[in-house]
Each structure stands twice: as structure tokens, then as C-alpha cells.
Amino acid sequence: MVSQSELSDVEIDRIFQALAASTRRDILRRTLVAEQSVSELAAEYDMSFAAVQKHVAVLEAARLIVKRAVGRERLVSANPEVIARAQALLARYEELWRARVDQLDALLAEPDN
Amino acid sequence: MVSQSELSDVEIDRIFQALAASTRRDILRRTLVAEQSVSELAAEYDMSFAAVQKHVAVLEAARLIVKRAVGRERLVSANPEVIARAQALLARYEELWRARVDQLDALLAEPDN
DNA sequence: ACTTTGTGAAACCATTTGGTTGTACGTTAG
DNA sequence: CTAACGTACAACCAAATGGTTTCACAAAGT
Numbered sequence: 001m002v003s004q005s006e007l008s009d010v011e012i013d014r015i016f017q018a019l020a021a022s023t024r025r026d027i028l029r030r031t032l033v034a035e036q037s038v039s040e041l042a043a044e045y046d047m048s049f050a051a052v053q054k055h056v057a058v059l060e061a062a063r064l065i066v067k068r069a070v071g072r073e074r075l076v077s078a079n080p081e082v083i084a085r086a087q088a089l090l091a092r093y094e095e096l097w098r099a100r101v102d103q104l105d106a107l108l109a110e111p112d113n
Numbered sequence: 114m115v116s117q118s119e120l121s122d123v124e125i126d127r128i129f130q131a132l133a134a135s136t137r138r139d140i141l142r143r144t145l146v147a148e149q150s151v152s153e154l155a156a157e158y159d160m161s162f163a164a165v166q167k168h169v170a171v172l173e174a175a176r177l178i179v180k181r182a183v184g185r186e187r188l189v190s191a192n193p194e195v196i197a198r199a200q201a202l203l204a205r206y207e208e209l210w211r212a213r214v215d216q217l218d219a220l221l222a223e224p225d226n
Numbered sequence: 227a228c229t230t231t232g233t234g235a236a237a238c239c240a241t242t243t244g245g246t247t248g249t250a251c252g253t254t255a256g
Numbered sequence: 257c258t259a260a261c262g263t264a265c266a267a268c269c270a271a272a273t274g275g276t277t278t279c280a281c282a283a284a285g286t
Contacts (some may be wrong), residue, residue, distance in 0.1 A: 020129035022122040086168040
């Protein structure tokens, strides 16, 4: 079992904000597959090292990734836990929708209409 | 079956960007449960009508909601289709993670280690 | 006919975002 | 020891964001 403290609004803001840029989604994808140093990541994109580092920082603030120090390198790996939380959030939205549809169905099934 | 054209990066950007503000998530929640006019929505928040209208516009640009005109009102309702797409995206990320874990498991299960 | 209501859009402003370059500093390599 | 590498951070800038107020206009109510 993992820590199941509820996510605050600002935390959710940060998660979706972090996901709202394709470079960051790509970094997330890469680090889900395998741990990578910040330089390795930076080499993949057509922008400065500092820019990539900032993207990594945004993902880290959202706790979508974690870094661990190994010598002078910082190895980045994704945190699937938080991704799962975001997914669960969206799933709850869909549930609201289903409830609405069910309610409508029940109404239509009412005999005295 | 619904239209299954692939989402572009910018479309995905817009979806997550739209989800990255709690007011907009709240609007989405309300309109998932029941159709609401823009004024009805605006009445719920401590900001100007124009501000809420802008939030609605952001959600609409992301196609997370749709509007239909009834007289002078614009009735807003959520589009669960797009929410499902976002959820599916996150699910694929989790799948990448699982593949990584499986690969690691296989490696550890190797007899000649 | 006039007024009110619901919506949209423009202009404006402060803050945030996403990029840049430059600097500093610890770690590894020669 | 010195040079190169990996990272972090600050300062700066343009563009986007999130709010405001104001104006315009069509639809509904009186």
C-alpha cells in the first residue's frame, strides 16, 4: 500500500499543468521506460540544456518524476504513482457522466410518462 | 463507435492545459452531471462573468465541453469522449511503466546471474 | 416600445511560462 | 593539478494566462 493522502487542488493543478506540454510528456515517457540523466534527456531536444532542465523541474514539482544523485549526474525516473492518481481523477469524472446517463435512462424507463 | 482520429500534440496540450485549473475542473464536473447555462455557471464562482466565460471558452477549445444555443442561453455540457481520451493516454503511460517492471523482473529471474 | 437578461468580445493589466545566455560549483578524467 | 563535464541557478525577454472593466447585441419579459 502506498501513501494515499488526498491531492490538493494546487497539486492537481501542477500535475495537469506539467502534462500540458509535449516536451514534458515526452520526458515522462522516456523516464517511464528507463532512468535517464538530465544531460541525456537534454540531448534529445532542440533547445538549451537549461530549458530542458526547467521542464524536468516542472515535472519534479508535480512529483511526476523523481531524481536521484549518482556522482555528478542526476538520474531521472518517472513516478507512476502520480500518473495513476491523475488517471483515477479522470475516471471519477467519467463516473459522474455514467451516473447522469443512468439517471436519464431510469427516467425514460418510468412507466407513467 | 465514435470518431477515433488521433489527437495531435497541440490538442493534448489544450486538454491538459484546460484541466490545470480547479475552476475549470469544477465547471467540467458540474456540466458532467447536468447541462448548465453560462450564467448559471458564472453564479457559482467568485469572479466576473467574463472570467467564467473565458474558462468555458478554454474548455470548449479543448473540446472538453460543448455548447448548444437555446434562445439567448448557451447550454454547456461536458464531452466525456475527450475525457476518456485523456484517461487512455495516461493509461498508456502506466503501461510503459509496467513493461519496464516486467523487463526488470525477467532480468532478475534469469538463472545465469 | 422599452428594459432586462444572457452572451460575446475587446482592451487592458499583472503574473506566469518557456525560452535564452551567463555564471558558479562539485565531480570525474587526463 | 587542471580541464572537462553535469548540474543548478540567476537575470532577462517575449508570449501566454487569468483576471478586470467596458461595450455591443440579440432574445425575453413587462
